[in-house]
Amino acid sequence: MAADAFLTWLRREGRIVIVGASLAGLRAAETLRDEGFEGSLTMIGDEPYEPYDRPPLSKSVLLGKASPAHTELPRRRPVDAKWRLGVAATGLDMAAKRVLLADGDEVEYDRLLIATGVRARPWPRQAEAELDGVFVLRTRDDAAGLQRRLMASPRRVFVIGAGFTGSEIASACRARDLPVTVAERADAPLVGALGGVVGAVAAELHRENGVDLRTGVMVTGLEGDSVGRVRAAHLSDGSTVETDVVVVSLGATRNTEWLAGSGLGAGPRGIACDAGCRAFDFRGIVTDDVFVAGDVARSPHPLFGYQFLSLEHWGNAVTQAEVAAHNMISSSTDRRPHMWVPAFWSSQFGVNIKSVGVPSMGEEILITQGSLAERRFTGAYGYQGRVIGAVTFDNSRWLQFYQGLIETAAPFPPAFLTVDRRPEGRQPVPADFPDPSLPTHGPTVTLSGYSPADRRLVFKPAHP
Amino acid sequence: MRLVVDLNKCQGYAQCAFLAPDVFAMHGEEALTYNPRVDEEQRENVARAVAACPVQAILADALDAPGEMAAAPGEEESHGR
Ligand SMILES: Cc1cc2nc3c(=O)[nH]c(=O)nc-3n(C[C@H](O)[C@H](O)[C@H](O)COP(=O)(O)OP(=O)(O)OC[C@H]3O[C@@H](n4cnc5c(N)ncnc54)[C@H](O)[C@@H]3O)c2cc1C
Ligand code: SF4
Numbered sequence: 001m002a003a004d005a006f007l008t009w010l011r012r013e014g015r016i017v018i019v020g021a022s023l024a025g026l027r028a029a030e031t032l033r034d035e036g037f038e039g040s041l042t043m044i045g046d047e048p049y050e051p052y053d054r055p056p057l058s059k060s061v062l063l064g065k066a067s068p069a070h071t072e073l074p075r076r077r078p079v080d081a082k083w084r085l086g087v088a089a090t091g092l093d094m095a096a097k098r099v100l101l102a103d104g105d106e107v108e109y110d111r112l113l114i115a116t117g118v119r120a121r122p123w124p125r126q127a128e129a130e131l132d133g134v135f136v137l138r139t140r141d142d143a144a145g146l147q148r149r150l151m152a153s154p155r156r157v158f159v160i161g162a163g164f165t166g167s168e169i170a171s172a173c174r175a176r177d178l179p180v181t182v183a184e185r186a187d188a189p190l191v192g193a194l195g196g197v198v199g200a201v202a203a204e205l206h207r208e209n210g211v212d213l214r215t216g217v218m219v220t221g222l223e224g225d226s227v228g229r230v231r232a233a234h235l236s237d238g239s240t241v242e243t244d245v246v247v248v249s250l251g252a253t254r255n256t257e258w259l260a261g262s263g264l265g266a267g268p269r270g271i272a273c274d275a276g277c278r279a280f281d282f283r284g285i286v287t288d289d290v291f292v293a294g295d296v297a298r299s300p301h302p303l304f305g306y307q308f309l310s311l312e313h314w315g316n317a318v319t320q321a322e323v324a325a326h327n328m329i330s331s332s333t334d335r336r337p338h339m340w341v342p343a344f345w346s347s348q349f350g351v352n353i354k355s356v357g358v359p360s361m362g363e364e365i366l367i368t369q370g371s372l373a374e375r376r377f378t379g380a381y382g383y384q385g386r387v388i389g390a391v392t393f394d395n396s397r398w399l400q401f402y403q404g405l406i407e408t409a410a411p412f413p414p415a416f417l418t419v420d421r422r423p424e425g426r427q428p429v430p431a432d433f434p435d436p437s438l439p440t441h442g443p444t445v446t447l448s449g450y451s452p453a454d455r456r457l458v459f460k461p462a463h464p
Numbered sequence: 465m466r467l468v469v470d471l472n473k474c475q476g477y478a479q480c481a482f483l484a485p486d487v488f489a490m491h492g493e494e495a496l497t498y499n500p501r502v503d504e505e506q507r508e509n510v511a512r513a514v515a516a517c518p519v520q521a522i523l524a525d526a527l528d529a530p531g532e533m534a535a536a537p538g539e540e541e542s543h544g545r
Contacts, residue, residue, distance in 0.1 A: 053468050053500060060497045065489070070501030074466040074525040315472040345471045350492025352476060376493075394494045397475050 021045025024294030166249030196432030357389030382412030
């Protein structure tokens with residue numbers, strides 16, 4: 001079949017399968033229909049629920065302002081799909097163009113979109129992770145369980161890891177007047193994502209709001225009582241914290257295990273794809289019928305030195321899904337690149353935190369507006385003489401402007417003066433990111449380009 | 465009725481909290497919290513908030529969409545094309 005005849009056929013009667021029925025999966029399905037795809041669409045999701053939104057789970061839900069069972073995503077339009085919910089995809093046969101399901105079924109496709117996202121990294125010691133009262137927070141079920149415990153007025157909540165999710169959980173506990181202890185291996189919260197200068201502000205926020213924040217410590221073990229309920233956490237500084245709820249907030253693991261042996265370029269860092277969302281096979285050759293979007297994808301970005309970026313960002317999942325869906329049913333010259341500028345928000349302790357670009361690439365930071373002490377500021381991050389990222393605390397209206405600087409590779413430090421520039425914002429200072437070779441709890445942007453030191457990748461050809 | 469706010473876009477103008485105070489609330493100076501599931505009686509207020517948001521950050525169910533619910537596991541076959 002000639003290429004355009006194939007496309008016409010694909011758009012009219014082709015079979016598209018989407019694995020991962022969450023934010024990216026749903027938005028891709030809607031885009032496919034919007035763009036006139038009339039063939040069959042199958043949505044496969046291992047959770048038994050229709051697509052729901054996760055950011056409220058650590059915010060409105062824990063604050064008691066929304067129910068975990070009621071965060072389903074609104075629909076932009078009907079998608080007329082066949083929904084296979086509550087069943088995981090367990091394998092992929094790229095040669096036969098088939099997805100294998102946990103219930104033994106197989107689903108054939110002409111185009112496949114993988115949007116399986118990430119899952120919470122569990123507490124590494126399984127027996128301790130299984131103690132009653134130990135939680136992670138990624139899914140609606142996690143949130144429902146945790147919310148129930150918080151409502152039962154626990155004596156103390158213990159959060160392991162002070163990344164965005166861990167900090168939001170601590171914030172919600174304080175808003176409910178629950179005693180909370182946060183343990184973080186780094187010297188401050190949020191350092192993996194925003195560096196030590198901003199991390200110090202986050203640490204003040206925690207402490208002023210009554211969080212018992214312990215930094216520079218590791219949790220060495222969780223202890224249960226005689227009936228298997230968690231009762232204490234032990235720390236590397238020799239201290240012990242009595243607690244009845246533990247939330248493990250140690251970042252995420254990419255859901256790629258089901259692709260082992262498929263021949264796709266999938267591994268612990270995600271699934272590599274080109275800027276048009278087409279997946280690479282393990283040989284580094286781009287596929288033409290397998291696409292990737294959302295948290296599970298990693299793709300090269302021209303603004304950031306063509307580094308492969310893995311983004312655990314809501315907005316990325318939406319835009320990448322739209323680009324992937326468009327490209328799945330378009331001819332090569334009509335395809336679009338996914339060139340989204342990373343953007344992320346969080347709210348904790350009543351402060352609105354937003355970032356654009358890739359702050360974690362920054363070597364230096366300049367407080368261009370406001371002041372750290374007032375916790376209302378804009379910080380610009382510099383990398384090799386250009387602006388590479390920005391963060392705002394309660395100053396989000398300026399973010400768009402800084403995004404423009406990042407997009408145009410404006411010089412760093414910025415030559416101009418800004419309104420509200422303070423004495424502390426006259427000189428850039430080191431942004432103070434931890435050594436990137438040491439793992440931290442989810443920085444939310446991971447630079448995962450090839451590193452010559454990385455010898456962990458093991459290729460498993462599908463057809464040896 | 466289901467809704468979601470794109471908080472990347474949201475500039476905290478609080479227009480929505482003014483028009484539909486039972487659904488949207490400010491948490492601190494700038495951060496918005498909202499209830500993603502809204503009672504039908506709030507529909508009009510939400511519609512007003514959607515229209516008034518200066519950056520079009522609020523997405524509510526398209527009026528014709530909610531009919532198509534995802535199938536519960538086991539009954540998916542009946543929802544095929
Ligand atoms: C508590 C919390 C707070 C957050 N807050 C923010 C925030 O403030 N700002 C922000 O920008 N982002 C935030 N995020 C991140 C945001 O929610 C994600 O970026 C987004 O959900 C990614 O969507 P996705 O569709 O790529 O992946 P996911 O939402 O992870 O969905 C993947 C789906 O695929 C399913 N799946 C996995 N494996 C299989 C399989 N083998 N077969 C079938 N199905 C499978 C999963 O169960 C899941 O339902 C937050 C996330 C969480 C958990
Ligand atoms: S009206 Fe729009 S911009 Fe203003 S707070 Fe509401 S969602 Fe945000």
